[in-house]
Amino acid sequence: MGRRIAPLLLTAALLGSASTAAQPLDERYRDVAGQIFGAALTDEEGWEKLRYLTTHIGHRLSGSTGLERAIEWAVESMREEGLENVRAQPVTVTHWVRGEESLELHAPVRRRLAMLGLGNSVGTPPEGITAPVLVARSFDELEGLGREKVEGRIVLYAVPWTGYGGTVVYRALGASRAAALGARAALVRSATGRSLSTPHTGSLRYEEGTPRIPAAAVTVEDAEWLAALAEDGVEIEVTLRMGAHFLPDATSANVIAEIRGSERPEEVVVIGGHYDSWDVGQGAHDDGGPCIAAWHALTLLQRLELRPRRTLRVVLWTNEENGLAGAEAYHASVAGEIERHVAAVEMDMGIERPVGFGFGLAGIDPESGDPRYETGYARLLEIARLFAPLEADRIRRGGGGADIGPLMRSGVPGLSLDTVGEHYFDWHHSHADTLDKVEPRDFRKAVALFAVMGYVLADMEERLAPVEPSPLNP
């Protein structure tokens, strides 16, 4: 029924009546969305930017020349494209380097095992750490064995994959939990559901008061093999060598560019991802693809001369992987005017086929029926109808991201650009996170979604959610 009157309203819109608050958002923005979809789905240049980043720059760990080059290239390219207020916002970041590393099995057979040291890990002495291996399937099992069994050993956590959340705690905390019982080093089964003999790195976090011992990821294959040997009573001994260490903190930057708002330029919608990556693969899914998609969304809007009422800003945050200094620096830079942030959209679960957006408001349970949440949710459902032709019209209750976390905690409504998430953790933090894993059509859809969602949130009369962001918000 609403559909029947749409042509009339559309005509009204074309005649210059730019918006009608009573009119659903999808009807108000259908022609704009059509322009953007047409441009995004036939675009070649966004993909070329991603191809350049992954092929010619590659991975981009905080402090690395790769990340520096990526930042310089983005700033320069954004300026050439004519984006506004392009700048590199300086951020001091940690500078961890992997160094040379290896894991040698000595018993029951001699073999070099595939491995990746964990980010933030300390190194070993140059001669390595040689010790018998104790296999545990959980923290409970390890702690049940106690100090007598653990002391002097290298603990291998052979923890079955139960999804990222349930498994990653062993990567994050395993070293300290083992060290608390006297272990000399820790090995973790890579946090992934599918392996083709592929180690996955990622950061660990040392607990205060326990010795800092080196830690590395091994492949699912080797973890299962060693666990089976141990189950059969076979003695296992390895030498772990890691040259990992910290260099002095480095200067990095968040890359920022805008399309300035036509009516309320001081109000801002932020879209983006994190520009840094681990020091393996190309950071194609994590998080290069999403960064380029957000950036290119602005590029297309600028080419189409679509200038929203509010400012639409892309931020490519630095140092998400091992510090979050970029997210904190950005937040600090806007903390005095946080109420001007209308919404923040982040994409950081790879760039597989987009399915829609997640939506979160800090301090509000999205299932609670809270009217502040429901108002925003209803508006997003209206906008999402525009995405039905791309099969990307799902609005999930709950959403956010590490880089927009500080903004959200200050009350800014947060969205995540969601994908089908089928293979992300197969590639995540590994040598396999490379351009050949990205489908160009998925990338183009993400550009389209970033552009339309960003444009509508920045242009619509009302703010997305009636929460007033403030530095004091929970």
Add this chain to the structure above:
Amino acid sequence: MGRRIAPLLLTAALLGSASTAAQPLDERYRDVAGQIFGAALTDEEGWEKLRYLTTHIGHRLSGSTGLERAIEWAVESMREEGLENVRAQPVTVTHWVRGEESLELHAPVRRRLAMLGLGNSVGTPPEGITAPVLVARSFDELEGLGREKVEGRIVLYAVPWTGYGGTVVYRALGASRAAALGARAALVRSATGRSLSTPHTGSLRYEEGTPRIPAAAVTVEDAEWLAALAEDGVEIEVTLRMGAHFLPDATSANVIAEIRGSERPEEVVVIGGHYDSWDVGQGAHDDGGPCIAAWHALTLLQRLELRPRRTLRVVLWTNEENGLAGAEAYHASVAGEIERHVAAVEMDMGIERPVGFGFGLAGIDPESGDPRYETGYARLLEIARLFAPLEADRIRRGGGGADIGPLMRSGVPGLSLDTVGEHYFDWHHSHADTLDKVEPRDFRKAVALFAVMGYVLADMEERLAPVEPSPLNP
């Protein structure tokens, strides 16, 4: 309708009328199949054998101590189980060893690339071969470039996956085709459709009259990356180091065991797979799982005291991967009595979920309607009805295998135990071909299928196909 009278016939069978030629094979063997399925699907010991082979012995390249240990263990275990005529049939095999190997990228950046030398490759000088890389997407492209462009270079075949058949030719023949144009070494994109930074080895074949140059597989990721760099005009230089060489031929063996036939013991049905593997991973899918499944089929039949009229023989062939000497030696040993081989069943495409069998007769197009083929095919369809509850009742037109090839060329009807074949080439010839990739339920189904098919072919009155095997058969 046929179903309606089955209980009567079954009763007749139970009363001692062992078979009725007019009765469909599935009706004749339904109770036997039920016994076998019940035993196979609840069995733990077959899996334990596979677990032992993969965990405690591991990979088994011809000439290696791994293969020797595997052969000794099988012969000993088969004897302990009470199988009959257990023997190790001596086979002289090639003894290729990989040695130390590496691939270092020097330009445009310095990086060590994942690689695996190809089986049968010659090595490099100790200092390696350092040369610029020339990327080709096909033989046509390479040969179009000609000697002027190829000479002195290392050729990288970055050939997209189009299935194993279309891709593996670059692994097999790429070195010689490049050498014919003056290349110093060859690199091939691994022959796989899915990669997580995983190189896949496999054998190459040098053509007579061209220099023998070393060759290695690189990952899909690196092949695509280097191809993209080359496309953009970036100069690429690598050093390939390979210690690959041949040792003097070694003595290996086919492992053979039987359940002797009760009425026509001189007539034989063979089931099996190849016991050797490449020198990476555990040879779990290729072809350890199928070998253990065939072996354990006999073990279960023997426990159930199900002795068919003809002899049912398991053969674990040696040296399939780099020579086929095991298949040839077995064939030679029975060549004088080839007509006594009623059928041969091989499983060598991994041990994912079984879906049925393929059926081939040498020299007969399975689609031609030839009555000799159709008679056998109709009998297999009858037998396959027994497999419907396991969703494994497909009889494919065409089938065979490398190890039963010589038998088939002498006229023996050949079957392959087919699987869904979804991920086999993800693991094939790589570090990822390990036990964690095998589903115990798939393995148990394969045991059940080997046992029922083997038993019925060996027990039924008629021979599977009315082709008389003979050494002179096409």
